[in-house]
Amino acid sequence: MDFKNNKILIAEDEPDILEILQFNLEMEGYTVVTAKNGDEAIAQAKKHQPDLIILDIMMPGKNGIETCNLLRLNPAFSHTLIVFLTALSDEATEIRGLETGADDYLTKPISPKVLVSKVNALFRRINKDDNSLLQFGDLQIDRERYIIINQGKDIILARKEFELLALLASKPGKVFLRNEILNQVWGTEVIVGDRTIDVHVRKIRQKLKLDCITTVKGVGYKFEV
C-alpha cells in the first residue's frame, strides 16, 4: 500500500493517548506529527501540510471545532481530511462537528486497531486507484503518468520501451520469453524482426542507467531490482 507515505497530524492534549495513537499509526507506516492544543495544531499544519488531521475536541485553549473552522478557512486546508476524536458521545456536538466540515468523527474509547482501520479507509477513499504505481527501491514505474522515476529523476521512455519495462516489472523475477513479450507488447498480429526486442532493451538500460533487466540467454528477459 503506497498511500502509507501520508502524513498525519494529531492534536491531543493527553500525552498518554497521543503516544498510543502516534505509535500505532507510525507502526502502520504513516508519518506522524503532533500538537498539544489548537494553536499548536494550526502551526504544525501550516508547517507540515499533513494529509489528515486528527483533532481532539476537548483541548485547552482553542478546542477542536474552533480549530477545524479556522483550518477550513485557509484554502490550503480546504481539502485536507479532518477527523474529530472525543470522549463526548453527545449527539449535538457530533452533528456540529460534521457540519463544520470534518470528514469523520470518532468516539473515545476507540481501540487503536479500529482507529488505524478508519484512517486507512479514509485514505483509500481519497487516493482512488493507486494500483498503477510500481515501486522498487529508488525506482518508480508510474503507469498512469507514463513516467519512470529513478532516484527522484524523471525518465521519459518511448511507448514501446515503457510498455516493455512495465510488462517485465509487473512480475519481478519472472522470466518473460521473447514470444510472450512480443505478444504482450506488439500483439499477435504484428511481426517484427529478431533484434527488435534487444534494441528496445538496450535503450531502456541506457536511459535508466540501472541494471534492472537481466538477460536469460536462450530464454528471455526478466526484471530484477
Add this chain to the structure above:
Amino acid sequence: MDFKNNKILIAEDEPDILEILQFNLEMEGYTVVTAKNGDEAIAQAKKHQPDLIILDIMMPGKNGIETCNLLRLNPAFSHTLIVFLTALSDEATEIRGLETGADDYLTKPISPKVLVSKVNALFRRINKDDNSLLQFGDLQIDRERYIIINQGKDIILARKEFELLALLASKPGKVFLRNEILNQVWGTEVIVGDRTIDVHVRKIRQKLKLDCITTVKGVGYKFEV
C-alpha cells in the same frame, strides 16, 4: 448544496429502520432506493448506479460484508461510497468491514440526525474533489463558473477547450488517452477527426501562455504544473 441530488441505496432488512432512514435522507433532499437483502442490493445498485450505498451487515442471505466484497469486484462500484450499518459494536467485525473497502462504519443505534450529518460529510468530501475550483500555483480553474485565471488575469476558453483542460487538470499527471478524452469531452456518440484534439490543445497552450499540457507521444496528453 447541489450534492443533494445524489442517489443513495439503503440495504436493510428491518422495515422500520429502513423507513426511518429513507424518510430522513429524502427530507434532506437525497434520492433513495432500497433493498431488503444483499442480492437485492446488488441488483438495485446495477440498476440505479447510486452514489452512496448503506449496507446493513446483518441481513438474511448475503450479509453486508459479502455484498460489499462483490460490489467492489465490479469496476462500476469500485469508487462508490459504501457505509456499513450494524448493531454489532464488535471490534473485529468493524475492522473486517473497513478492510473490505467500505468508506465508513456506523453503529446502531444511530440517530437519524447523526446519520444525515455523516452522509452529508461523505458527499462534501467527494464533491469537493470533483467540482469547485482547482488551483495550481498561479493557475485557477473554476469549473463551476467556467473561468480560468492565470496570474490574476482572466482567460476565456471556449467550451470544448475548457472541458478538455478541466478534464486533464482533474487528475494532474495522469495521462489521458485520446480515446478517454474523446469519450469524456465529446461523448461516445460523436465521431470527430484525428486532428481535432490537437487543435484544441494548441489553442489552450496558446491562450494560457503556460506550458501545462504535455504530450505523451503514442499515448495521450497530461496536465502538469
Add this chain to the structure above:
DNA sequence: GGTATAGCTTAACAATTTGATAACTTTTAA
C-alpha cells in the same frame, strides 16, 4: 429575420518522434 461572431471541425502539410531493420560485433554455453 438577417448578419456578425465565435466556436468547432477538417484538410493539408510540416515537423518531430518513434520503431524496425540491417549489418556488424561481442558474449555465452556446450
Add this chain to the structure above:
DNA sequence: TTAAAAGTTATCAAATTGTTAAGCTATACC
C-alpha cells in the same frame, strides 16, 4: 573452439503530432 544468441549502432521508414488556414455551424446581436 565454435555456433548460437544477444548487444550495438546508424539509418531509414512509419507513425504521430503540430500548425495553419479554411469552411461550416450555432449562437448572439441588431
